[in-house]
Amino acid sequence: MEPVSTIDGRAIPFGRKNVDTDVIIPAHWLKGTTRDGMGQGAFEALRKDPGNLFDSAEFKGSPILIAGDNFGCGSSREHAAWALMDLGIKAVIAPSFSDIFSGNAFKNGILTVVLPQEAIDRLMEVAQTDPVHIDLEAQSVTTPFQDRFAFEIDPFRKHCLMSGLDEVGLTLERQDAIGAFEARVREARPFLAKGTAVAA
Amino acid sequence: MANQTPRTLYEKIWDAHEVERRDDGTSLLYIDRHLVHEVTSPQAFEGLRAAGRKVRRPDLTLAVPDHNLPTTARLDDAGHKLPIADPESAAQLAALEVNAPAAGIRYIGATDIAQGIVHVVGPEQGFSLPGATIVCGDSHTACHGGIGALAFGIGTSEVEHVLATQTLQLKRSKTMEVRVEGELGPGVSAKDVVLHITGVLGAAGGTGHVIEYTGPVIRGLTIEGRLTVSNMAIEHGARAGLIAPDEKTFAYVKGRPFAPTGADWDAAVAWWKSLATDPGATYDRVVVIDAADIAPSVTWGTSPEDVLPITGVIPAPESFADPSKQEAARKSLDYMGLEPGQRMTDVEVQNVFIGSCTNSRIEDLRAAAAVLKGRKKAANVRWAIVVPGSGLVKHQAEEEGLDKVFIEAGLEWREPGCSACLAMNPDKVPAGERCASTSNRNFVGRQGPGARTHLVSPAMAAAAAVTGKLTDVRELALLEA
Ligand code: SF4
Numbered sequence: 001m002e003p004v005s006t007i008d009g010r011a012i013p014f015g016r017k018n019v020d021t022d023v024i025i026p027a028h029w030l031k032g033t034t035r036d037g038m039g040q041g042a043f044e045a046l047r048k049d050p051g052n053l054f055d056s057a058e059f060k061g062s063p064i065l066i067a068g069d070n071f072g073c074g075s076s077r078e079h080a081a082w083a084l085m086d087l088g089i090k091a092v093i094a095p096s097f098s099d100i101f102s103g104n105a106f107k108n109g110i111l112t113v114v115l116p117q118e119a120i121d122r123l124m125e126v127a128q129t130d131p132v133h134i135d136l137e138a139q140s141v142t143t144p145f146q147d148r149f150a151f152e153i154d155p156f157r158k159h160c161l162m163s164g165l166d167e168v169g170l171t172l173e174r175q176d177a178i179g180a181f182e183a184r185v186r187e188a189r190p191f192l193a194k195g196t197a198v199a200a
Numbered sequence: 201m202a203n204q205t206p207r208t209l210y211e212k213i214w215d216a217h218e219v220e221r222r223d224d225g226t227s228l229l230y231i232d233r234h235l236v237h238e239v240t241s242p243q244a245f246e247g248l249r250a251a252g253r254k255v256r257r258p259d260l261t262l263a264v265p266d267h268n269l270p271t272t273a274r275l276d277d278a279g280h281k282l283p284i285a286d287p288e289s290a291a292q293l294a295a296l297e298v299n300a301p302a303a304g305i306r307y308i309g310a311t312d313i314a315q316g317i318v319h320v321v322g323p324e325q326g327f328s329l330p331g332a333t334i335v336c337g338d339s340h341t342a343c344h345g346g347i348g349a350l351a352f353g354i355g356t357s358e359v360e361h362v363l364a365t366q367t368l369q370l371k372r373s374k375t376m377e378v379r380v381e382g383e384l385g386p387g388v389s390a391k392d393v394v395l396h397i398t399g400v401l402g403a404a405g406g407t408g409h410v411i412e413y414t415g416p417v418i419r420g421l422t423i424e425g426r427l428t429v430s431n432m433a434i435e436h437g438a439r440a441g442l443i444a445p446d447e448k449t450f451a452y453v454k455g456r457p458f459a460p461t462g463a464d465w466d467a468a469v470a471w472w473k474s475l476a477t478d479p480g481a482t483y484d485r486v487v488v489i490d491a492a493d494i495a496p497s498v499t500w501g502t503s504p505e506d507v508l509p510i511t512g513v514i515p516a517p518e519s520f521a522d523p524s525k526q527e528a529a530r531k532s533l534d535y536m537g538l539e540p541g542q543r544m545t546d547v548e549v550q551n552v553f554i555g556s557c558t559n560s561r562i563e564d565l566r567a568a569a570a571v572l573k574g575r576k577k578a579a580n581v582r583w584a585i586v587v588p589g590s591g592l593v594k595h596q597a598e599e600e601g602l603d604k605v606f607i608e609a610g611l612e613w614r615e616p617g618c619s620a621c622l623a624m625n626p627d628k629v630p631a632g633e634r635c636a637s638t639s640n641r642n643f644v645g646r647q648g649p650g651a652r653t654h655l656v657s658p659a660m661a662a663a664a665a666v667t668g669k670l671t672d673v674r675e676l677a678l679l680e681a
Contacts, residue, residue, distance in 0.1 A: 031288035033242035033295045107357040171365040181219040191460035191468040195259040196306040
């Protein structure tokens with residue numbers, strides 16, 4: 001995955017609360033076979049409105065999304081994270097996220113920034129006209145107007161995002177331990193080690 | 201090791217699979233069995249390819265298509281494969297057919313007699329084993345807990361993670377015991393037990409927990425019945441369900457294609473016996489249920505927690521203490537087209553679906569056929585289908601003549617798959633119509649846009665087919681005598 005350090009640009013002042021993953025990507029997009037192209041289905045219902053933010057000249061392709069409480073609730077579909085990625089979004093700022101969504105976002109290298117509602121309100125205002133700057137190392141969101149909002153992030157997640165490490169890559173660094181475990185299982189519980197190999 | 205602290209079944213299985221533990225409490229957990237289907241795997245295989253990674257243990261992985269497959273004939277009279285009309289479904293199915301064999305993964309194709317719903321196929325093939333950790337990119341993976349496996353659903357990134365590393369990074373769950381005491385009354389099945397439990401705990405009642413189902417009622421269930429109970433652990437919010445393996449479990453597993461044999465078998469049984477929760481072990485939470493309270497059950501709303509005995513009446517939204525539940529109940533009743541005070545047995549159905557990983561095993565079909573034998577579906581039931589859980593279940597049912605019972609009663613006898621459980625294939629309930637369904641989710645639109653689902657047991661679904669209304673199967677059984 002691409003390492004994340006700073007994210008700069010216009011932020012989509014979306015602001016809506018309780019955005020569920022059905023809104024982010026409707027169920028009929030679940031029949032695809034790739035992660036790509038999901039951006040077309042992102043916020044499909046909202047984007048039927050020709051005046052929507054996502055397709056406006058100002059915000060199309062913006063790397064940051066600002067949302068309300070409980071972003072990403074509902075179905076656990078990972079397609080929601082893929083849809084945002086494909087739309088070009090690298091960070092979502094909200095007062096809170098559903099656990100499953102923030103896990104899925106993290107696994108795909110999307111930064112989720114939790115800030116209190118007052119900060120969100122101010123950023124929504126700035127976002128109308130000016131860019132927003134996120135610094136993951138410093139754990140801050142700043143604006144061209146001297147606003148500075150600090151945010152918390154799990155140190156492990158921060159490390160993974162900053163070094164572009166995906167979870168698979170990290171676990172693969174533990175291959176020796178996994179191999180040693182497998183050797184122990186072959187010894188102690190050989191029946192678990194055999195799988196589909198037992199039948200001809 | 202002597203004088204260890206007493207542990208639960210869950211803790212024993214977890215401990216036996218911990219590769220290592222990080223300081224923050226996250227464990228690297230080894231996965232013994234990985235089931236793969238067409239919907240949640242294509243992006244995982246794509247991710248592996250993009251990163252130049254390999255499947256670590258194709259021999260611990262089994263692939264089978266189920267969600268998208270049409271349940272109509274798969275071969276023409278000349279034995280040629282029939283095409284799949286929906287291009288997106290066809291593409292997903294084709295991707296699995298290529299991806300699995302390319303990675304060296306055993307693939308059970310659409311026309312193989314062993315094909316079926318992943319959660320039916322795993323235990324049936326002896327691929328799912330007691331004490332094993334089992335995952336699948338599907339939330340009803342908890343089903344395999346019925347034979348004493350620690351089984352849970354995962355997302356697509358996790359599917360990729362398991363394919364590449366055969367492990368998952370996880371934190372330990374809390375434990376809950378749900379003990380069902382007493383004895384089930386006549387006409388009350390495993391499905392009624394789990395619907396009742398879901399009603400008692402609520403849809404989020406098990407959140408953060410792995411539930412072990414215990415007590416004489418659970419012990420008395422067949423393995424098929426236990427799979428039905430564990431299948432719906434997710435519907436009361438649990439990460440997984442577990443039922444301790446016993447002699448019934450061993451008899452069920454023995455002799456299946458991928459089951460251990462010879463010395464391996466003896467070692468396996470010895471280990472499985474050691475997994476039972478130790479006397480003195482404690483659970484974070486214990487819930488006791490009296491079987492005398494469990495009637496043939498049915499859902500009235502759009503959450504699986506909206507459960508009533510078939511003798512019940514639709515509740516008024518104001519009867520719920522929680523204001524958000526009142527609001528949800530109002531929306532549910534509106535969607536379902538029902539009125540408070542209406543008797544469940546007055547609700548007419550136009551569709552009947554007997555199938556899904558909850559209730560499509562041979563015993564389920566026998567229970568439905570026992571009610572339908574010598575009877576006919578009611579005129580107002582427009583569409584009634586029976587979808588066996590696998591080709592092997594279908595074959596067994598045909599050996600027993602159950603297919604004839606269904607067909608003579610006016611029901612359709614289909615090819616195996618998920619079908620109208622989630623309506624990803626062409627089997628859908630039309631908008632505004634009602635369905636008595638043996639599946640596990642009554643969510644808005646689950647069986648098709650605008651479809652209204654009532655979750656019931658196979659015998660109750662059959663009874664509804666006969667009368668054209670939700671019906672107390674116990675009364676129908678009396679008529680028979
Ligand atoms: S039958 Fe239904 S619940 Fe079971 S795996 Fe298929 S879609 Fe999921």
